[in-house]
Amino acid sequence: MEIRSPQFKNNAREALVDENLQSALGKMRTGFTSKRAEARARLPEFDDLRDQARDIKDHTLAHLDLYYEAYEEKVTAAGGHVHWARTAGDARDIILQICQDENAKLVTKGKSMIAEEVALNDHLEEAGMEVAETDLGEYIIQLRQEPPSHIIAPAVHLTRSQVEKSFRKSHTHLADDRNLDEVSSLVNEARQVLRQKYIDADVGITGANFLIAETGTSIIVTNEGNGDLTQTLPRVHIVLTSLEKMVPTLEDVSTILRVLARSATGQEFSTYTTLSTGPRREDDPDGPEEYHVVVLDNGRSAMIGSEFQDMLRCIRCGACINHCPVYHAIGGHSYGWVYPGPMGSVLTPTLVGIDKAGHLPNASTFCGRCEAVCPMRIPLPKMMRHWREREFERHLTPKLSRTALGFWAFLAKRPALYHLSNSVLVRLLRVLAFGRGAIGSLPLASGWTRHRDLPAPERNTFQELWRSGGYE
Amino acid sequence: MNDVRNKSIAARSEIFSDLKRNLDIGDEKAREKRVRERLSNPPRNLIPERANIPHSEQIALFREQIEAVSATVEQVAAAADVPAALASFLRDNNLPSRLRLGSDEALNALPWNKTPNVDVQTGRAVPEDAVSLSRAFKAVAETGTLILLSGADNPTTLNFLPDTHIVVVSAKDVVGTYEEAWTHLRETQGKGSMPRALNMISGPSRTADVEQTIQLGAHGPRQQHIIIVDDL
Ligand code: SF4
Numbered sequence: 001m002e003i004r005s006p007q008f009k010n011n012a013r014e015a016l017v018d019e020n021l022q023s024a025l026g027k028m029r030t031g032f033t034s035k036r037a038e039a040r041a042r043l044p045e046f047d048d049l050r051d052q053a054r055d056i057k058d059h060t061l062a063h064l065d066l067y068y069e070a071y072e073e074k075v076t077a078a079g080g081h082v083h084w085a086r087t088a089g090d091a092r093d094i095i096l097q098i099c100q101d102e103n104a105k106l107v108t109k110g111k112s113m114i115a116e117e118v119a120l121n122d123h124l125e126e127a128g129m130e131v132a133e134t135d136l137g138e139y140i141i142q143l144r145q146e147p148p149s150h151i152i153a154p155a156v157h158l159t160r161s162q163v164e165k166s167f168r169k170s171h172t173h174l175a176d177d178r179n180l181d182e183v184s185s186l187v188n189e190a191r192q193v194l195r196q197k198y199i200d201a202d203v204g205i206t207g208a209n210f211l212i213a214e215t216g217t218s219i220i221v222t223n224e225g226n227g228d229l230t231q232t233l234p235r236v237h238i239v240l241t242s243l244e245k246m247v248p249t250l251e252d253v254s255t256i257l258r259v260l261a262r263s264a265t266g267q268e269f270s271t272y273t274t275l276s277t278g279p280r281r282e283d284d285p286d287g288p289e290e291y292h293v294v295v296l297d298n299g300r301s302a303m304i305g306s307e308f309q310d311m312l313r314c315i316r317c318g319a320c321i322n323h324c325p326v327y328h329a330i331g332g333h334s335y336g337w338v339y340p341g342p343m344g345s346v347l348t349p350t351l352v353g354i355d356k357a358g359h360l361p362n363a364s365t366f367c368g369r370c371e372a373v374c375p376m377r378i379p380l381p382k383m384m385r386h387w388r389e390r391e392f393e394r395h396l397t398p399k400l401s402r403t404a405l406g407f408w409a410f411l412a413k414r415p416a417l418y419h420l421s422n423s424v425l426v427r428l429l430r431v432l433a434f435g436r437g438a439i440g441s442l443p444l445a446s447g448w449t450r451h452r453d454l455p456a457p458e459r460n461t462f463q464e465l466w467r468s469g470g471y472e
Numbered sequence: 473m474n475d476v477r478n479k480s481i482a483a484r485s486e487i488f489s490d491l492k493r494n495l496d497i498g499d500e501k502a503r504e505k506r507v508r509e510r511l512s513n514p515p516r517n518l519i520p521e522r523a524n525i526p527h528s529e530q531i532a533l534f535r536e537q538i539e540a541v542s543a544t545v546e547q548v549a550a551a552a553d554v555p556a557a558l559a560s561f562l563r564d565n566n567l568p569s570r571l572r573l574g575s576d577e578a579l580n581a582l583p584w585n586k587t588p589n590v591d592v593q594t595g596r597a598v599p600e601d602a603v604s605l606s607r608a609f610k611a612v613a614e615t616g617t618l619i620l621l622s623g624a625d626n627p628t629t630l631n632f633l634p635d636t637h638i639v640v641v642s643a644k645d646v647v648g649t650y651e652e653a654w655t656h657l658r659e660t661q662g663k664g665s666m667p668r669a670l671n672m673i674s675g676p677s678r679t680a681d682v683e684q685t686i687q688l689g690a691h692g693p694r695q696q697h698i699i700i701v702d703d704l
Contacts, residue, residue: 024683031684045520052517065491066507074664084484097476136690137681153681160683183685191691198691199599214511215666225677225692228632232669243487248507249514250657254650258520265680268537269615272692273672280668285574285596286629287622287668297487305494 001119001147003352004336008359011334021331024159028150032322035266036373046262053259054377056252057313061304067213067246068295074216078278080291088118091296095120095205095238096127098292102236104129104202110220110227111135112207113151113316114240114296116338117351120205132197134226136190143170149332151339152264152318157331160186194226204230204288208241209315210256211293214249216277218293221260223271231276237288239276243300244312256315259375264317299351307386311346313376320370320380326363335360342370342380349387354394361387511664516651523614523648530613531646531700537616541675542688543696547643551578551704554640555587561697562590562603567636572597573605576625578704579640597629604630608641610653611700615674618698619653622669631671637693642704 004011015021040046060067072082085091091114099107107129109115121131121142133142137154141147143166148154155163164180167189180186198204206227208218218239220227231237247253261267280287303309321327321341332340337357339347345360361384370380497503523530535545548557562569570591573579584592597604606626610619618639622628631637647653650672661667677692688694 027684043520043522045518048518049520056517062495063503063507065488065495066504068488070507070511078666078668083480084487085480086483086486090479090483094476094480134691135681136679140681153684155681156684158682160685163682183682184687186682187679187687187690191689194691195599214514215664217666217670223677224679224681224690225632226690228628228671229691232628232632248510250654251514251516251651254654255517257650267541267674269617269672269674271541271674271676271678273617275666275670275672277666277668277670281623283624284622284668285624285627295487297483297490301487301490301494304491305496 001116001338003356004333005348005352005357005360006336008334008336008363011336012330012363015330015334018331020159020162021157024157025328025331028153028156028322029328032265032318036263036319036322037266039262039266039268042268043258043262046259049255049259050375050377053256053315053375054313056247056255057376060246060248060252061244061309061312064243064246064304067248071211071213071216071246074213075278075291075293076216078216078291080216080278080293083292083294085294085296085298088296088298091118091240091294091298092120092123094294095240096123098236098238098290099124099129099203100127102202102290104236106130106132106197106201107203107205108132108134108197108201108230108234109138110204110206110222110230111138111154112205112240113148113338114207114242115205116148117242117298118240118296120240132194132201134194134197134224134230135222136187136224136226139190139194140166143167147333147338149340150318150321151316151343157333198229198233201230201234203236203238204232204234205238205240206231208239208245208293209260210247210253211241211245212247212250212253212275215275217275218277219253219273219275221257221270221273223265223267225272228272228274231274232287235288236290236292237276237279239291239293240296241293242296242298244314256375260315260317263319263373263375303350308346308350308383310378311343311350311383313378314343314347315376316343317375319373319375320378323369323373325365325367325369330363335363342384343378346378346380346383346387354387354391358387358391358394361385361391514654519649519651520614523612525648527646530648531643534611534613534616534646535700537613538618538675538698539616541616542678543616543675543698545698545700547700547702549702551581551701552583552586554582554699554701555584555590557699558605558638559587559590561638565636565695568602570601571603571605571638572601572630572634574624574626574630576607578642579605579607596627597633599633601634603636603638604634605638605640606630608639608645610656611641611646611698612650612653612672613646613648614650617650618671618673620671620673621667622671623667628669628671631673632692635689635693636695636697637676638697638699640699640701640704643700643702644704646700 083094124131133139140155149157209221210219261270279291324341327341335344337348349357608618609621676696677690678688679690680686
């Protein structure tokens with residue numbers, strides 16, 4: 001996927017005045033957060049499970065080479081194949097080769113962020129294959145030739161009527177006067193259009209949420225069932241995954257699954273959690289006859305032992321994105337690549353380079369909500385700070401931000417002073433609001449206030465609220 | 473293929489040597505021992521108390537949880553009651569009377585001849601099948617989750633292709649937690665072995681991809697009905 005992160009500021013500016021986007025985002029600002037909070041409240045052990053999930057992943061990363069050796073042995077014993085890709089290009093080549101060996105004409109795909117990372121679809125299409133995304137959100141954005149804007153809800157930036165327009169434009173074989181007013185009719189239409197694709201496909205490609213070393217298993221977690229039709233019906237199933245997806249045992253994955261859906265959508269459990277091990281067995285009447293796993297590195301092995309290692313615990317639940325005030329304001333496309341929000345601000349620079357993604361770690365208010373909700377307890381703000389410092393050292397930022405950042409870094413290293421200055425600032429901003437709830441214009445911040453009123457801060461800073469237990 | 477394969481082999485050794493270099497390896501023997509032990513004797517982590525209740529309450533919890541995600545559940549006393557229960561479910565929901573199931577012994581041994589209006593076909597699901605019947609390996613109470621295993625007895629396509637999926641589960645197969653299911657799995661499959669596909673399923677297919685509005689029947693079944701059998 002083309003990297004548009006260097007244009008972050010422009011992207012964000014456009015996003016703020018995009019009415020469709022703002023209307024679509026309005027709905028996600030509260031939905032995900034309240035559902036997660038309810039799921040957490042229903043499970044008293046939730047926070048203790050998060051601690052264990054973190055420890056399991058830390059243990060796995062510390063023994064990653066050994067777990068992969070065990071995993072590979074199991075996959076091979078079950079009749080599957082493990083392929084290794086150092087770069088995005090290598091992963092594309094491996095998959096293309098498997099598809100070509102199969103003479104594939106039609107390839108179906110379940111949702112895979114790694115496939116977005118390596119820009120798989122373009123590569124297969126250039127080789128003359130048809131690629132059909134089957135996750136509803138992915139299908140919609142494929143029709144619109146857009147990248148996903150969220151890691152678990154790829155079309156969250158669109159309104160119902162935008163989806164309707166895209167369906168009318170693409171599904172020209174259906175009657176013009178059909179009624180698509182309801183979400184249900186859109187879902188039904190996609191269901192019908194995609195049915196035949198599952199049946200006709202030569203190869204099905206899915207991602208993997210986890211790999212299990214104990215059994216040589218790959219796991220997908222979905223709600224639609226599209227991933228299962230994608231991987232069960234064609235003759236060949238390819239799993240595209242990345243190095244950090246490993247967990248040791250069924251018990252370990254159970255612990256992590258207990259925090260995944262609850263953090264992501266607030267569900268007790270996702271509708272479908274599928275554990276796949278090798279190809280069709282002798283007495284199996286269905287399932288793929290070939291099972292391939294492509295393990296992508298793409299810079300991850302270099303994160304081991306670095307200050308960014310903790311990021312490899314990420315299970316792509318999206319909670320940090322769902323709770324991010326910056327994401328709520330500008331949506332996912334502004335971040336300019338595959339991974340948006342706080343997790344993207346940390347991950348993107350490690351994967352595409354700080355020179356291309358240096359703006360992203362600045363897209364943060366350091367409110368700390370991402371870390372507070374991350375099921376894997378990843379210190380996202382700390383890692384964004386690492387990037388800011390690195391970027392600062394490389395003098396990549398313009399002079400004004402450098403001065404401001406230098407001042408900020410000075411304060412940030414002195415917590416007492418930082419909190420004091422924030423409290424002072426909060427009070428100052430309230431004065432500027434003249435007792436109203438919002439500030440119409442602010443010196444030096446006209447880029448923000450030109451298009452919107454800056455909400456006057458509540459009486460307390462986030463940190464003050466946090467300490468008094470007013471949040472979470 | 474050779475070029476690609478050689479590259480993959482080279483990538484593998486580069487990745488492993490990067491990992492070994494970047495990891496703080498220390499005592500290699502101790503590392504290997506930790507991994508071996510965890511894999512051969514997987515320790516249980518923290519297990520929520522929620523399902524630590526008597527078996528009858530676990531059945532009630534399973535019901536409550538899976539009904540909350542739009543499945544329907546009924547409980548019958550004897551295996552012999554299943555065909556009649558099924559026939560009335562099909563009738564009440566205006567569903568066709570043709571049913572697809574695998575070669576599961578318990579399901580095939582049911583007295584189908586008592587419900588001549590239900591036409592039973594065996595084998596994997598085909599796109600034309602509207603209704604399928606499977607037997608679950610386990611039903612997990614803590615989150616209302618069925619566990620189904622692939623194979624000729626209960627082919628995976630039955631779980632996903634038809635619009636309506638009916639699942640029979642024996643009351644004794646209702647367990648509290650995932651971990652209990654794994655213990656039974658290792659007993660039946662052998663340690664470290666898995667069926668080709670193990671499906672954990674909670675309710676019918678759904679999506680919230682358009683304006684976060686939950687809509688059932690995205691790609692998998694639109695409807696899921698569960699029959700718990702006390703004596704199966
Ligand atoms: S960083 Fe944490 S909260 Fe964000 S997607 Fe990853 S696991 Fe989820």
